[in-house]
Each structure stands twice: as structure tokens, then as C-alpha cells.
Amino acid sequence: MARKHDRVLIVGAGPVGAIAALLLARAGIPVTVLEREKGIVPDYRASTFHPPTLDLLEACGATDAMVRMGLIAPVMQYRDRREGRIAEFDLSLLKDDTRHPYRLQCEQFKLVGWAYEELRKIPGVQLCFGHEVSDVAVTEDGVQVTAMTGAGPVSLGGDFLIGTDGGRSTVRKTLGIAFDGFTYPEHFLVAGTRFDFKSAMPDICSVNYTADPVEWYLLLEIPDMWRIVTPVDLGREPDEAVQEKQIQASLQNLLPRAEPYEIVVKAIYRVSQRVAGSYRRGRAFLAGDAAHINNPLGGMGLNGGLHDALNLTDRLIRVWHGAAEVSLLDGYEAQRKPEAVNAINAITARNKKLLEERDPQVRRRNLAEWRRIAADRSLAYEHLLQTSMIASLRRSGMLG
Numbered sequence: 001m002a003r004k005h006d007r008v009l010i011v012g013a014g015p016v017g018a019i020a021a022l023l024l025a026r027a028g029i030p031v032t033v034l035e036r037e038k039g040i041v042p043d044y045r046a047s048t049f050h051p052p053t054l055d056l057l058e059a060c061g062a063t064d065a066m067v068r069m070g071l072i073a074p075v076m077q078y079r080d081r082r083e084g085r086i087a088e089f090d091l092s093l094l095k096d097d098t099r100h101p102y103r104l105q106c107e108q109f110k111l112v113g114w115a116y117e118e119l120r121k122i123p124g125v126q127l128c129f130g131h132e133v134s135d136v137a138v139t140e141d142g143v144q145v146t147a148m149t150g151a152g153p154v155s156l157g158g159d160f161l162i163g164t165d166g167g168r169s170t171v172r173k174t175l176g177i178a179f180d181g182f183t184y185p186e187h188f189l190v191a192g193t194r195f196d197f198k199s200a201m202p203d204i205c206s207v208n209y210t211a212d213p214v215e216w217y218l219l220l221e222i223p224d225m226w227r228i229v230t231p232v233d234l235g236r237e238p239d240e241a242v243q244e245k246q247i248q249a250s251l252q253n254l255l256p257r258a259e260p261y262e263i264v265v266k267a268i269y270r271v272s273q274r275v276a277g278s279y280r281r282g283r284a285f286l287a288g289d290a291a292h293i294n295n296p297l298g299g300m301g302l303n304g305g306l307h308d309a310l311n312l313t314d315r316l317i318r319v320w321h322g323a324a325e326v327s328l329l330d331g332y333e334a335q336r337k338p339e340a341v342n343a344i345n346a347i348t349a350r351n352k353k354l355l356e357e358r359d360p361q362v363r364r365r366n367l368a369e370w371r372r373i374a375a376d377r378s379l380a381y382e383h384l385l386q387t388s389m390i391a392s393l394r395r396s397g398m399l400g
């Protein structure tokens with residue numbers, strides 16, 4: 001394949017862009033990574049990595065690094081705020097399907113930091129921080145981007161481009177690609193505390209989804225901290241919701257204590273379910289949140305984005321080195337987009353509905369169904385195949 005620039009451009013060095021860059025660079029492809037920020041930004045979004053993601057990232061070393069930095073969570077629970085534990089799922093049921101039969105709890109910015117360090121060791125990699133891409137042009141034989149820097153605009157060329165610049169992707173907008181779906185009316189609050197919930201709630205595990213018609217919550221253990229994700233009351237302004245008093249109220253509602261909680265992390269997010277109309281315009285591709293966004297209930301957004309990066313870079317590497325025809329790139333959208341629609345968005349939307357259900361009769365039915373699935377080994381196994389994303393990756397041909 002003729003190459004004009006001998007380089008792939010990656011716009012956005014969050015976890016998906018950083019891993020895509022690393023996979024390409026390790027395969028001998030020169031990459032230029034353009035990142036708006038000046039360096040790593042602590043990001044309190046993803047912390048859950050699923051078993052097949054760990055399997056697929058093993059070869060590049062990311063899995064070992066995350067296991068070192070993270071916390072292994074072999075069990076997950078569905079709970080009800082009033083009734084307590086409803087169902088428990090042990091991921092060791094998946095031991096014949098994965099080399100990592102557990103969820104790994106590790107903040108996404110730690111993966112990003114590790115990937116930046118690895119990229120810095122590879123000759124030919126240009127890591128350009130403080131470069132905010134404002135325009136993208138795709139031609140027959142290449143791509144051209146304009147990026148704003150502290151020293152003014154710069155223009156860079158590449159043979160291919162991967163837009164991994166998140167949910168508000170400039171690449172996607174510049175290429176005129178629709179992002180259909182919806183945004184939830186309520187914000188989601190994330191708060192982290194060093195209080196050890198297991199000391200006061202001995203029957204919980206490290207990953208707990210708790211249903212409640214008023215204030216459902218997700219309670220997650222990560223190294224050195226517990227994290228709660230919960231909706232913000234619609235009548236409350238986001239600025240007010242992240243104030244200490246409100247977060248204390250949410251935590252006290254979860255577990256009343258005489259002492260206030262030590263809050264070490266707080267953030268608020270707008271959450272949507274959207275999928276890009278197309279994942280590609282000629283030589284430019286979208287991956288990660290730039291291509292699909294979803295609510296965090298199920299921990300699938302970043303995992304799905306990493307699956308995009310693995311799928312796309314594998315194709316690009318083969319085409320780049322002449323081991324496959326350019327038409328191999330057509331399969332990327334064909335394999336990945338249906339999974340964003342039918343698995344990632346469908347499962348996360350269903351999870352939210354289950355947790356927030358207000359109708360008492362439907363709630364009772366939901367809880368009974370969770371109990372039924374957990375009590376039956378083959379139903380529990382099937383449930384875990386879906387929620388761990390193994391089923392999705394098998395459907396899209398990425399796992400045997």
C-alpha cells in the first residue's frame with residue numbers, strides 16, 4: 001500500500017487512544033498522538049475491566065500492569081436498598097472461558113499513565129500534548145488535521161486517522177457523522193471515600209449494584225478507596241450536588257454513621273446512550289466514546305472502546321504491512337457497531353431500568369428474577385457470559 005506520510009494520527013489520548021497508539025507503535029507503525037490536555041488528567045469514570053478485555057490486553061502488557069495497580073473482584077452482587085443482598089455471581093464460573101475470571105478494579109487514568117510511559121520508550125512515536133484538534137480533512141491518499149497549540153495552529157498529515165477524542169468528538173463532528181440516541185435527564189454523581197464499607201456491611205463484595213426507586217447506587221471497591229455512583233435528584237443543580245453536604249447526605253443514606261465520611265474524590269457526569277451513524281469516513285475511523293457512549297451501569301463503555309481499538313489496530317497493522325488488502329478495514333464497523341447497539345447500549349440501558357424501577361410489582365418481579373438466575377448454575381453462567389462481554393466478543397469474532 002502506497003504511503004504518503006508513513007504515519008497514523010491518533011486524536012485524543014484517553015485510554016482508547018493511548019492503547020490504540022501503543023498497539024500500532026509496537027507493531028512498527030509510526031504514530032502521532034494529539035492530545036488536548038497537557039498531561040494525564042485524573043479521571044474518575046471507568047474502574048471496571050472485564051475478563052475478556054484482560055485476556056485481549058495481555059499481549060501488550062497492559063493486563064499485568066493493571067493487575068499490579070488494581071484490585072481483583074471475583075464476585076459481584078445485585079442488592080436492594082431495603083432487602084439487602086438479592087443475588088451473588090461468582091465469576092469463577094467463567095474459568096473455562098477466560099484466563100481472568102474476575103473483574104479488575106483499576107482507575108482508567110492509571111492505564112493511561114502506564115500506556116504513556118510505554119509509548120515514550122518507542123522510537124517513532126510523537127506524543128503531542130496541548131494539541132487540540134479543530135479540523136480534519138480526509139482525502140483519497142491521506143488525512144490532514146489542524147490542531148491548536150500554545151504557539152498557534154499547526155497542520156499535520158497522516159495516512160490514516162483514529163478519532164478517540166471522547167463523547168464530544170471533534171473528529172466525529174468535523175466529519176459530519178451523526179450521533180443519535182438520547183441523554184438521561186439526571187446527572188450521575190461519583191464520590192470516593194476511604195471508609196471501608198466492608199467493615200460495616202460484612203455481606204457486601206467489591207462490586208455491588210443496589211436497586212432503589214429513589215436513589216439506586218453502585219458501590220465499588222478500588223485500591224485504597226470505595227466509590228459510589230448514584231443519580232442526582234432532578235430538582236438539584238449539578239453544582240449543588242457535588243457539594244460536601246449533599247455527598248455526605250448520599251453516603252449517610254447508604255450507611256448512616258455518627259462520623260462524617262472522608263470524601264477524597266467527587267465528580268459529576270452527564271450520561272447518554274448514543275452510537276455514531278458511521279465509524280468511518282475513508283481513511284478516518286472513530287473508536288471508543290467518540291463512536292459510542294452509554295451509562296456506566298455494567299462498566300462497558302471503556303471495555304467496548306478498548307475492544308474497538310484492538311479490532312481496528314489489528315486490521316490496520318495487517319494492511320500496513322501488506323498482509324491484507326485495504327478492504328479488511330471494512331470489517332471494523334461491521335463487527336463493532338452492532339455490539340455497541342445490541343450489547344453495550346442494550347445491557348447498560350436495561351441495568352439502569354432494573355435499578356431505578358419504581359413500580360412495586362415490577363420491582364418484586366425483577367428481584368425474583370435476579371434470585372432465580374443466581375440460584376441456577378446454567379442461568380448464572382449465561383448471565384455472566386453476557387455481562388462480562390464474552391458473548392459480545394464471541395459474536396463479533398474477536399474471541400474463539
Ligand SMILES: Cc1cc2nc3c(=O)[nH]c(=O)nc-3n(C[C@H](O)[C@H](O)[C@H](O)COP(=O)(O)OP(=O)(O)OC[C@H]3O[C@@H](n4cnc5c(N)ncnc54)[C@H](O)[C@@H]3O)c2cc1C
Nearest residue numbers: 012014016036045046047048133166288289296301302303
Ligand atoms: C461515572 C462513570 C463511570 C464509568 N465507569 C466505567 C467502567 O467502570 N468501565 C467501563 O468500561 N467504562 C466506564 N465508563 C465509561 C468510560 O469512562 C469511557 O467509555 C472512557 O473514558 C472512554 O475512553 P475514550 O478514550 O474513548 O474517551 P475519553 O476517556 O473521553 O478520552 C478522550 C481524550 O481525548 C481528548 N480530546 C478531546 N477532544 C480533543 C481534541 N479536539 N483534540 C485532542 N484531544 C482531544 C481528551 O482530553 C481525552 O484525553 C464510565 C463512565 C462514567 C461517566
